[in-house]
Amino acid sequence: MSEWAQRNRNVVIVGILALTVIFTSLVLVIGYDDSTEVPPKIAVGERSPQTFIADRTTSEFPDPVKTERERELAADNVPAPFKKNTTTSQSVINSINAFFADLEEGAFKPQEKPLEVVVPSVVGMTVAAAEKTASESGLVATVGGSVVTSDEAQDGTVAFQSPLAGVTVEEGSGVNLVVFRWQDSSTTTSTLPPTTTT
Numbered sequence: 001m002s003e004w005a006q007r008n009r010n011v012v013i014v015g016i017l018a019l020t021v022i023f024t025s026l027v028l029v030i031g032y033d034d035s036t037e038v039p040p041k042i043a044v045g046e047r048s049p050q051t052f053i054a055d056r057t058t059s060e061f062p063d064p065v066k067t068e069r070e071r072e073l074a075a076d077n078v079p080a081p082f083k084k085n086t087t088t089s090q091s092v093i094n095s096i097n098a099f100f101a102d103l104e105e106g107a108f109k110p111q112e113k114p115l116e117v118v119v120p121s122v123v124g125m126t127v128a129a130a131e132k133t134a135s136e137s138g139l140v141a142t143v144g145g146s147v148v149t150s151d152e153a154q155d156g157t158v159a160f161q162s163p164l165a166g167v168t169v170e171e172g173s174g175v176n177l178v179v180f181r182w183q184d185s186s187t188t189t190s191t192l193p194p195t196t197t198t
Contacts, residue, residue, distance in 0.1 A: 114170045121165030122177065123158050130158050130177055138171040146181040155182030 005012050117138045122130035127143060134141035147159050160178040163169060 114172075116168050117171050119161075119163050119165055119167045119169055119175060122161055122175070123165070125158050126156055127158070127177065127179060130161075130175075134175050139169070139173055139175050141175045141177055143179055144176040145178045147178060148183045149180040150183070151180075152182045154180040156180065 115138070119139065120133050120137050122133050122141065125133065127141075131141040144162075149155065149159075157180050158177050159180045162176045162178075
């Protein structure tokens with residue numbers, strides 16, 4: 001380094017910095033392009049310029065107002081998940097009403113008291129006559145047993161009845177008949193039961 005540069009070292013450094021700033025400014029000013037960019041012209045049938053970059057999106061831009069309107073329209077037009085069958089509905093309602101009407105008639109209204117009849121006397125009648133008399137009174141006569149008689153004239157006639165004549169019973173009740181059965185005493189032998197002692 002020269003003697004003068006060593007003595008004026010600060011002046012040299014400042015000079016170098018000033019020259020660097022001036023050179024940089026000149027490069028920036030000269031290299032600046034102030035022309036506006038012209039968009040490429042596109043025509044049908046012509047090739048696109050190499051500087052043209054096409055927009056790759058294919059989706060439509062969302063329109064919030066139209067989207068909400070379409071959503072409301074779709075919600076209003078959704079079909080019902082089921083259809084109302086008025087015939088079936090009315091049939092079910094009629095069945096329910098009939099059930100409760102029957103329930104009210106049977107459960108809440110007092111039951112009618114059954115008719116009562118007086119048991120007629122059928123003792124001494126034949127079984128057929130006794131059954132007819134009982135039936136005319138609203139009763140049912142049935143033969144429930146027999147007793148032996150030595151009088152042939154009593155054979156087949158009613159010896160006893162239950163319930164007794166004159167008793168009041170419900171209509172449709174039964175009358176039990178015990179009938180005489182004739183047995184010739186001359187041809188029968190009787191055996192006494194064995195005696196027992198305690």
